[in-house]
Structures are given as C-alpha cells and as structure tokens.
Amino acid sequence: xxPHAPVDPTIAELAHDxxxxxxxxxxxxxxxxxxxxxxxxxxxxxxLVAQPRTVGELAAMERVSAPTMSRxxxxxxxxxxVVRSADEHDGRLVRLSLTPEGSTLVTEERANRxxxxxxxxEGLSAKDQTLLRRATDLIEEILSREATR
Amino acid sequence: xxPHAPVDPTIAELAHDxxxxxxxxxxxxxxxxxxxxxxxxxxxxxxLVAQPRTVGELAAMERVSAPTMSRxxxxxxxxxxVVRSADEHDGRLVRLSLTPEGSTLVTEERANRxxxxxxxxEGLSAKDQTLLRRATDLIEEILSREATR
DNA sequence: TATTGTTATACTCTATAACTATA
DNA sequence: TATAGTTATAGAGTATAACAATA
Numbered sequence: 001x002x003p004h005a006p007v008d009p010t011i012a013e014l015a016h017d018x019x020x021x022x023x024x025x026x027x028x029x030x031x032x033x034x035x036x037x038x039x040x041x042x043x044x045x046x047x048l049v050a051q052p053r054t055v056g057e058l059a060a061m062e063r064v065s066a067p068t069m070s071r072x073x074x075x076x077x078x079x080x081x082v083v084r085s086a087d088e089h090d091g092r093l094v095r096l097s098l099t100p101e102g103s104t105l106v107t108e109e110r111a112n113r114x115x116x117x118x119x120x121x122e123g124l125s126a127k128d129q130t131l132l133r134r135a136t137d138l139i140e141e142i143l144s145r146e147a148t149r
Numbered sequence: 150x151x152p153h154a155p156v157d158p159t160i161a162e163l164a165h166d167x168x169x170x171x172x173x174x175x176x177x178x179x180x181x182x183x184x185x186x187x188x189x190x191x192x193x194x195x196x197l198v199a200q201p202r203t204v205g206e207l208a209a210m211e212r213v214s215a216p217t218m219s220r221x222x223x224x225x226x227x228x229x230x231v232v233r234s235a236d237e238h239d240g241r242l243v244r245l246s247l248t249p250e251g252s253t254l255v256t257e258e259r260a261n262r263x264x265x266x267x268x269x270x271e272g273l274s275a276k277d278q279t280l281l282r283r284a285t286d287l288i289e290e291i292l293s294r295e296a297t298r
Numbered sequence: 299t300a301t302t303g304t305t306a307t308a309c310t311c312t313a314t315a316a317c318t319a320t321a
Numbered sequence: 322t323a324t325a326g327t328t329a330t331a332g333a334g335t336a337t338a339a340c341a342a343t344a
Contacts, residue, residue: 010278014281015269017289019262019266067312068311090320092319092325114168124291135285137166138280142270142273218303220334239344240344
C-alpha cells in the first residue's frame with residue numbers, strides 16, 4: 001500500500017472494532033482457561049506436536065534467547081512433558097520431542113480453550129454460526145496472505 | 150454449562166478456528182505495533198481514559214497485587230503520563246489521572262494498532278467488508294452478553 | 299480495628315557474557 | 322574458527338509479608 005494513503009473511515013472503524021473484538025476474545029480465553037503450565041511453556045509444547053525440534057529452533061520460533069529456551073526446556077523435561085535425545089549426525093544438537101504426557105497435555109489444554117469458545121457459540125442461530133464461519137475463514141485468509149507476502 | 154454437555158462437532162470446529170484466528174490477530178498486532186511503553190503499562194493508561202482511578206481500583210481491574218500496581222503507577226508518574234492527587238474526603242486514597250502527554254500517548258498507540266489492521270482490510274471487496282462488520286458486531290454481542298450474565 | 303497504599307524481600311522470566319563440547 | 326547449548330550474572334515484573342497513615 002502507498003505509505004500515506006488516505007484511510008476510508010468505514011474501514012478504520014471496522015479495523016478498530018475487529019481488532020478490539022479479537023483481543024477481547026484472546027484475553028478471555030487466556031484468563032478463563034484452567035492451565036497446568038504457564039503460557040510460555042505451553043507454547044513450546046505446542047511447537048513440538050508437529051515434529052521434534054532443537055533448542056535453537058525453538059528459541060527462534062518463540063523469539064527468546066537460547067539460554068531462556070534452554071531453561072524452559074529443562075523445566076519441561078523435569079516435569080516429564082519433553083524428552084531429550086542426541087542427534088545422530090551432529091553431537092552438538094539436542095533433539096526435543098513430546099512424551100505421551102506432553103502430547104496429552106497439549107490436546108487437553110486446547111480442548112479446554114475450545115470449550116470456552118464453544119459454550120458461547122451454542123446459543124447462536126444457524127445463520128449467525130454461518131456468518132462467523134465465513135468471517136473466520138476470511139480472517140485466516142488475510143493473515144496467511146500477510147505471512148506469504 | 151453442564152459439565153458433560155455434548156458438543157456439536159460443527160460448533161466445536163468453529164470455536165477452535167475462531168479462537169485461533171482471534172489469537173493470531175491479537176498476537177500480530179502486539180508484535181507489529183511500535184510501542185513506547187510496555188503492554189502492562191499501556192493497559193493502565195487505557196484504563197484512565199474514561200475516568201481517574203485509585204491504585205486499588207486499577208490493581209483489581211488489571212488483576213495484579215496492590216504493590217505491583219503501586220510500582221507501575223510510580224513509573225508512569227515518573228515518565229509524566231500520570232498525575233497523582235489526593236482525594237478530598239478520604240486521605241488514604243490516591244486519585245490517578247492522565248496528563249495531556251498520557252492522553253496523547255493512548256490515542257497515538259491505538260491509532261498505530263488500528264492502522265495495522267486497516268492495511269489488511271483495504272484490499273477486501275465491499276461484500277467481505279460487510280461480512281466482517283457483521284461478524285465483529287456479533288462477537289462483541291457475545292462477549293458483552295457473557296460479561297453481564 | 300479495618301482499609302489504602304508503600305516498602306522489604308524473594309521468586310520467575312528474561313537477557314547478555316562467558317564457558318564447554320562438537321564440527 | 323564457528324556453532325549448539327549451558328552456566329553465570331543481572332534486570333524487570335510479579336507476589337506475599339510487614340509497615341505507615343487514615344477512617
């Protein structure tokens with residue numbers, strides 16, 4: 001977009017309201033969900049669902065320093081949610097993956113958070129549910145478009 | 150909600166996707182916005198836009214302890230964004246309100262965040278904008294309904 | 299005595315710098 | 322030498338406990 005393009009007041013208002021609405025939803029979910037591990041540790045576990053990762057990879061993904069990630073991982077291994085293993089070809093690397101307990105925890109915490117949202121959607125009409133379905137897809141599209149720009 | 154109420158799989162999926170979409174929007178806005186004060190301090194300033202508050206009121210609203218709020222407020226007064234004043238009738242109370250600088254800061258930071266969102270909505274068709282407008286109103290309604298239950 | 303707010307102290311998460319082991 | 326990870330140390334934000342001032 002041109003650097004100083006004038007902004008349509010309708011879009012500006014929608015942008016404001018949509019941003020606030022999303023932030024409020026995110027905030028509510030965070031506060032209401034019962035959590036076993038704090039957010040920054042849960043975020044790490046969630047990264048390991050798709051595949052094992054090294055300390056350095058996780059640090060980059062979570063945008064924290066290597067020592068910070070090293071400590072966080074140590075906590076998760078102490079709690080039995082993550083296991084360490086050596087890389088076959090490079091002795092410097094530490095491969096991290098979820099234990100069965102870690103995997104279960106991720107699934108359960110996600111279900112908790114989804115349940116919070118689902119409770120608030122159940123009373124809606126089919127029409128409103130369809131509206132939200134389409135809006136959700138549209139938001140996801142906007143975000144993914146941004147990421148690949 | 151009843152502890153073990155069955156959940157419509159369609160609703161469950163929408164709940165999951167909508168929650169994720171909102172959290173991603175909130176996250177993006179937080180990362181991309183250039184901020185002068187950290188989030189927890191900005192949140193306090195935003196509380197003072199509507200009306201002056203006491204330390205205890207702010208602590209309750211932000212869900213932190215009184216000493217924590219006391220320290221945060223001290224930082225904001227040091228930076229010139231907040232002023233302290235005595236209550237007329239109760240000498241124990243400290244009334245906190247925004248300085249002109251604090252008020253300007255809130256306005257500017259909000260505009261920054263809105264701009265981030267607005268950039269991403271400008272390319273949408275009128276139809277899609279209308280869809281998001283209605284969805285936003287619906288989400289706000291759901292959230293406010295929850296708050297007043 | 300009860301309430302409002304601050305000060306004292308400690309714990310957690312974060313970072314940078316220094317160190318060890320491997321490539 | 323360069324890289325992956327850990328340990329040492331320090332700074333910021335948070336909490337509980339103890340304290341001061343006012344009701």
